[in-house]
Amino acid sequence: MVIKKVTDYEELSKKGAQFIAAQIIMKPNCVLGLATGGSPVGTYQRLIKAYQDGSISFKDITSVNLDEYKGLDGTHPQSYRYFMNTNLFDHVDIVKENTYLPDGLEPDSEKACTDYEAIIDGVGGIDLQLLGLGHNGHIGFNEPNTVFEKNTHCVELTQSTIDANTRYFNSSDEVPRQAYTMGYRGILSAKKILVLVSGSAKASILAQVVNGPITPEVPASILQLHPDVTIIADAEAAALL
Numbered sequence: 001m002v003i004k005k006v007t008d009y010e011e012l013s014k015k016g017a018q019f020i021a022a023q024i025i026m027k028p029n030c031v032l033g034l035a036t037g038g039s040p041v042g043t044y045q046r047l048i049k050a051y052q053d054g055s056i057s058f059k060d061i062t063s064v065n066l067d068e069y070k071g072l073d074g075t076h077p078q079s080y081r082y083f084m085n086t087n088l089f090d091h092v093d094i095v096k097e098n099t100y101l102p103d104g105l106e107p108d109s110e111k112a113c114t115d116y117e118a119i120i121d122g123v124g125g126i127d128l129q130l131l132g133l134g135h136n137g138h139i140g141f142n143e144p145n146t147v148f149e150k151n152t153h154c155v156e157l158t159q160s161t162i163d164a165n166t167r168y169f170n171s172s173d174e175v176p177r178q179a180y181t182m183g184y185r186g187i188l189s190a191k192k193i194l195v196l197v198s199g200s201a202k203a204s205i206l207a208q209v210v211n212g213p214i215t216p217e218v219p220a221s222i223l224q225l226h227p228d229v230t231i232i233a234d235a236e237a238a239a240l241l
């Protein structure tokens with residue numbers, strides 16, 4: 001794992017965007033695995049600027065996102081489809097048909113997950129997977145568990161995740177209790193992985209991810225086994241490293 005410590009969220013976003021832009025310049029038709037949450041928002045803003053000034057184009061890019069809340073459709077402001085549209089896709093020249101997320105409106109979990117596995121296979125492999133880190137160490141919505149679940153699956157969100165994500169909703173009651181998430185096969189099969197971690201609330205879990213045992217109780221700890229992981233952490237998040 002390469003760990004880049006930066007001063008603050010601004011610098012994290014700048015470095016994150018440079019990392020992704022470099023990938024796009026090296027391979028203009030690459031497959032990007034994308035993430036939601038607060039951590040990548042600044043990075044997406046800088047990528048939009050890079051597109052606007054002509055440095056990069058998304059026209060040949062394919063994207064596959066990590067996860068989606070079950071039960072929310074793409075027009076719901078807290079759905080991850082809506083997040084991706086408003087924070088990135090609507091502002092760049094990506095072809096929307098080439099952007100994929102699990103189908104939150106598919107009530108049949110088995111079908112939603114099988115369909116997404118086919119999509120992950122169909123795009124021909126992820127070149128760069130972007131990740132945030134949940135407060136309990138989750139990646140995508142792979143919550144602490146007794147096993148590392150291989151494929152896309154439907155998860156019951158933990159209370160810690162519901163609490164952490166309540167800030168994006170009007171109240172805790174509105175946070176969906178289930179989500180579809182890519183499993184570890186999809187994430188770890190990416191050629192490169194970039195993890196963005198910001199803020200003091202992530203310091204303890206980041207130290208466990210990097211220096212602790214590899215265990216499904218700390219989902220992101222499995223990244224220790226991947227040959228090409230870069231973590232960009234701001235000073236607060238990196239405080240215990």
Ligand SMILES: N[C@@H]1[C@@H](O)[C@H](O)[C@@H](COP(=O)(O)O)O[C@@H]1O
Pocket residue numbers: 035036037038039040066067131132133134135138139140141161165
């Ligand atoms: N499913 C998402 C994750 O993919 C994300 O990494 C995490 C951290 O979010 P934030 O960056 O807002 O702390 O939140 C959500 O639960």
